[in-house]
Amino acid sequence: MTTVSQTTAPPQTPDRGIPWMRVLLWLAIAFTVIFSLAPVLWQVLTSFKTNAAITQTPVVYLPGFDQLTFAHYVDLFRLNQFHVYMFNSALVAIVSTVLCLALGSPAAYALARLRIPGEQVILALVLVVTLFPYILLFLGLLELVRAFGLANNYLALIVPYTAINLPLTILVMRSFFQQLPKDLEDSARVDGYNTVQMLWRIVLPMTLPALVTTGILAFIFAWNEYLFALTFMTRESMKTIPVAAAQLGGTTLFEVPYGPLAAATVVGTLPLVLLVLFFQRRIVQGLTSGSVKG
Structure with a gap:
């Protein structure tokens, strides 16, 4: 009587590498959104800044509350x-x-x-x-x-x-x-x-x-x-x-x-x-x- 030895394949370990394609995809999406919306957001921000903040050197990218105003719209x-x-x-x-x-x-x-x-x-x-x-x-x-x-x-x-x-x-x-x-x-x-x-x-x-x-x-x-x-x-x-x-x-x-x-x-x-x-x-x-x- 012969016995057949069954060999079991070793369990496959999940690939824990970095999904570079997904990372590149999200980076491309983020770059496109920022590239498209940056001029619009800058224009909106400029419309609320005071004249002193607009002409200040170096450029004020994130003005404080004292540098914001609604006077331009009024x-x-x-x-x-x-x-x-x-x-x-x-x-x-x-x-x-x-x-x-x-x-x-x-x-x-x-x-x-x-x-x-x-x-x-x-x-x-x-x-x-x-x-x-x-x-x-x-x-x-x-x-x-x-x-x-x-x-x-x-x-x-x-x-x-x-x-x-x-x-x-x-x-x-x-x-x-x-x-x-x-x-x-x-x-x-x-x-x-x-x-x-x-x-x-x-x-x-x-x-x-x-x-x-x-x-x-x-x-x-x-x-x-x-x-x-x-x-x-x-x-x-x-x-x-x-x-x-x-x-x-x-x-x-x-x-x-x-x-x-x-x-x-x-x-x-x-x-x-x-x-x-x-x-x-x-x-x-x-x-x-x-x-x-x-």
Whole structure:
């Protein structure tokens, strides 16, 4: 009778080495976050520092409580009437964004679903206009503003902003409309919906993430645009935030108002940050759903 000897493998000891790949990954993430947020945090910190702390040598990176102040923000609204500039920027940006979506969505739906003669030519022209640098339109728009007497009028900014953002809106919305199943539209037509009713009640609610994403892009462009606002709005009460922030002056001719400039930058950027955070989920849905067909 033979006996079979069973050999047992030695127990494996867990690898207690340093996970270098995970460490490098977290270091890369930390570096990216610090690199991206450092200028923003420095601007916010500068807006709360006193003038003495801002100009102090060596640089004060972590000021004490005696070196912090709210005076820059108070002066921004009390002396410079920054709330008027915020109203102007909001009015121009909101109206131009609404017009852009109201005009671009039906045009995109027509290019995506209806058989239009010369559709490819129209799409090519829209793409060319999208790639065209809008700064080259400045002299032509200036002549139009003079001819129609639109200087110091909100329409002088609303119309160009709408026209500049309209091609991008058409291209983005058209790609989303093409991904929608046609069965829903066929069922709606059987139920008696016409094209306008179907677009308003069925198609647009299904493309809400695309509307939000495109609208925010148009809003950010209109909110931050500088050259047209500087040229077409010369009256003090009609200026927008970028122009007003660029024209902030110090108490003397040779003083650079670092504190008020930082406060104006924070105040002008905060609405955009809140807007993106509020619609964050819709933006992510719009960006991801536009890249997958199904």
